[in-house]
Amino acid sequence: MTLSANLQFFWYIWRLTKGRIAATALLSVLVSLTEGLSLFMLIPIVSSLSSSNANIFEKIPIIKNWIPQFDIDLSVMLVLFVLLVTFQAALAQFKMLYTQRLMHKTLDRARLMLFERISMANWATIAGKRTNDINHILRTETERMLNAANTAQTLFQSIILLGVYLIVAAAVSWQMTLFAVAVGGLLFGALYPIRRRASNFGKTMTVSFQEQNHITMEFISGVRIAKLFTAEQRHINAFANQLESIRGGVVEFLKISSLGTFIFQVGTAAIAAGFVWLSIRVFMLDIAQICIMLVVFIRIAPRFNSIQEAVQTYLTNGPAFISYSEALEYFSSNQEEDQEILVKPPGLKEKIELQDVSVIYHESDPPLLHSIDLTIRAGQITALIGPSGSGKSTLADILLGLTLPNKGTITIDGMPISNGNRRAWRSSVACVPQDTFLLNATLRANLLIGRETASEADLWRCLDQANMGDLIRSLPDGLDTNAGDRGMRFSGGERQRIALARALLREPQLLVLDEATSALDWDNQTKITSAIRALRGKLTIVTIVHSAALVEFADEVIALEAGRVISQGSYADQKNDPDSPLSRMLASDGQ
Secondary structure, three states: OOHHHHHHHHHHHHHHOOOOHHHHHHHHHHHHHHHHHHHHOHHHHHHOOOHHHHHHHOOOOOOOOHHHHOOOOHHHHHHHHHHHHHHHHHHHHHHHHHHHHHHHHHHHHHHHHHHHHHHHEOHHHHHOOOHHHHHHHHHHHHHHHHHHHHHHHHHHHHHHHHHHHHHHHHHHOHHHHHHHHHHHHHHHHHOHHHHHHHHHHHHHHHHHHHHHHHHHHHHHHOHHHHHHOOOHHHHHHHHHHHHHHHHHHHHHHHHHHHHHHHHHHHHHHHHHHHHHHHHHHHOOOOHHHHHHHHHHHHHHHHHHHHHHHHHHHHHHHOHHHHHHHHHHHHHHOOEOOOOOOOOOOOOOOOEEEEEEEEEOOOOOOOOOEEEEEEEEEOOOEEEEEOOOOOOHHHHHHHHHOOOOOOEEEEEEOOEEOOOOOHHHHHOOEEEEOOOOOOOOOEHHHHHOOOOOOOOHHHHHHHHHHOOOHHHHHHOOOHHHOEOOHHHOOOOHHHHHHHHHHHHHHOOOOEEEEEOOOOOOOHHHHHHHHHHHHHOEOOEEEEEEOOOHHHOOOOOEEEEEEOOEEEEEEEHHHHHHOOOOHHHHHHHHOOO
C-alpha cells in the first residue's frame, strides 16, 4: 500500500470509531509506561542487594543518589514490584478487551456502511457485479481490514514500548543503548525485501480468496445441477486447484517471513554476545549494570522482531482496504436519489407509455432495448413474447422502476418516472420472478415481505387467489410452516404460487409475471391463469411468456426481437395475422 492509501485507511478507521481509536492509543502508552516502570524498579531491587551496588547506581544519570535517600526494605520493594506488575497486567487486559470491542464495532460499521451503499445503489450497478464478489468483500475483505487495524494497534504499542525500554536502557548506559538501536535498526532495514513481498502477497491473496469464494458459491448455488449432470468432480477439481494455489502462495510467503524471524533470532544471539563483550571489554560496566542491561536487552530484542512481524501482517492484510474502498466508491457513486417518505407514487388509471426508450449497459455492447415506443393500457393483461435475449426482462425492469432508460422516457398517466419518484413507484408495483426467492423462515414471514401490516385474513385471501390456500391449511403448522433454505420445503410450482400470493398481498397497481407459471403443471397453470383473468380490470398485469398456452388470456401482445418492438396489438388480431410473431409461436406449439 502507498503512503496515501495508508493514511486514508487510518483516517477511515478514525472516522468509523468516531475518534475512540485515540483511547486505545492512550491505553497502549499507559500499558507501555507501567511495563517500563516495573522494569525500572529492578534497579533499586538490585541495588538493595549490597551497599556497593547502591554506590554504582549513583553514576546513572536518572538515578544518581536517589536510591540512598530511601531506605526501603527489599521485601517492600518486591511487594511493590508485584503490585505494579499486577496493575500493568490488569491494564493490559482492559486495553485488550476495550480494543477488541471497539474494533469489532468498527468492523460492523464498515460492513453496514457497504451493505447500505449496495442496497441503495441502482439496479444496473448491482447487476454489474458478481454476487460472489459482493459477498467476498462484505465478509472476507472487511475481516482482513479488522486484522490490519488490530495489527496497526499492536505495531503502535510495540513502538511505544520499545521507546520506554530504550529510555530505561539509556539511564544505565547510553552507549550500549545506542549500540542496540543501531544493530536492531540495521536488522530491520535488511528485512525490507520481506516486507515488500508481504505487500505483494496481500494483493495476490485478495484475488485468490475472491476466486475461491466464487467457486464455492457457484457450486452451492448449482449443486442440484451439478449432481444431475454428475459434474461434482469438476467442481471438486476446481476447488482443489484453488486451494492448492492459495496454499502454495501461503507456504511460499511463510518461507520468506520465517526467514525474517530466523535472522532476528540469530542476530539477537550475536548481538547479545557482542553486547556482553562490549560491556566488559570496552565500556567496563559493573556486574550490576550488565545484569540490568541484559534484562532490558532481553525485553528490547523481541520488540524489533514483533515490529517486523506486525509490519508484515499489516502489509498482508492492508490491501483489503483498497478492495473495500473501491467497492464502497463504486456503489456510492451510483446511488438512487434520496426521496421523501411521503412522496406519492404515480397513479395508474389510464396507461403506461414508453417513448424512444433505449437501454445500454456498456458502450461496446449492442443496446438491450433500442428506440422502444409502446403503450400499456391500465387494467389490461399485456403479454411480452420473443426469443431469449430479445429484451423482455429489461423492459420489465423499466416498467418496475428498477432501472431508468439511457434514452427516452417512461410515463404513468403522463407523469414521467425519474430518480425522484421511481422508488415511490416501486412501492406500488409487484413482480413474480421466474426464479422465486423465499427466506428460510415461516410462510407468514415470507408473505409479510409483500406488506408488513397485512392481516391474517389478507394472507389467506391472497393464498386462495394463488391457489395455495387449501395446501397451506392442510399443513400442521399452517402459516407458521418453515419454508426451508431457499424455500426447498415446497416444490417449484408451490414456491411460485407463494410468490404470487406475496405479490398480490402488496395490492399493486402493476403486476409483472416473469415466466411465473413456467414450473406449474397443466392443472395448476389453468387455475393460476383463471386467477389472473379474475384480476383483469382491477390492476394492470404484464406477463413475460414463452409458451403459447399462457398467452391466450392476454388482451394485448407485444413481440420483441433484438431489443426492438416488432409487433403490438390485440391477441385476436395477431392470432389472425399469419405473419405475426404470435402466429409463429402458436404454430410452433401446434395450435
